Amino acid sequence: MQRKRTRKAGVVTAMAAAFAFTAGAQAAEVQKVHEKGLKPYEIVDGVSIPKSLTGKAGDPKRGAKIVVKRKKGNCLACHKINQLSDYPFHGNIGPELTDVASYMKEGEMRLRLVNPKVLNPDTIMPAFYRVEGLHRVMKKYEGKPVLTDQEIEDVIAFMKTLKASQ
Numbered sequence: 001m002q003r004k005r006t007r008k009a010g011v012v013t014a015m016a017a018a019f020a021f022t023a024g025a026q027a028a029e030v031q032k033v034h035e036k037g038l039k040p041y042e043i044v045d046g047v048s049i050p051k052s053l054t055g056k057a058g059d060p061k062r063g064a065k066i067v068v069k070r071k072k073g074n075c076l077a078c079h080k081i082n083q084l085s086d087y088p089f090h091g092n093i094g095p096e097l098t099d100v101a102s103y104m105k106e107g108e109m110r111l112r113l114v115n116p117k118v119l120n121p122d123t124i125m126p127a128f129y130r131v132e133g134l135h136r137v138m139k140k141y142e143g144k145p146v147l148t149d150q151e152i153e154d155v156i157a158f159m160k161t162l163k164a165s166q
Helices: 002-026 060-068 106-114 149-159
Strands: 030-033 041-044
Touching: 041 106, 060 149, 106 149
Parallel strands: none
Antiparallel strands: 030 041
């Protein structure tokens, strides 16, 4: 009788410890990131950069221009965006972004632009706001992000307009 109670108590204790560990792992994890020459930002819960990199909203018209510009965002090389059907050569490597604002929050979009490797280390999507830990960077681009903090915010502002028509 005593042995059964001890075993039960041990199982309950182990379950409580496992629950406490799980609850602790699910608590809000904030990772502060600062790279040389770039503004610091916080990654929350490993999936989002909820705060603007500049402290102000972006311009969706400038964002659209960056998305289609081949020497800047070049998003259409990999993604289809129906709202930009006037531009040719939409890619199909990445997910379609036609309705991205309906299923993704602003902070989630921002992390995917800043450094998608946080979410998927094997992704082929480039990190647009990084200067460290990159490979095969042309000499003239070393130490420079693909997009500035304001350009990131402009692209986010444009992406927030992308909802499929009802």
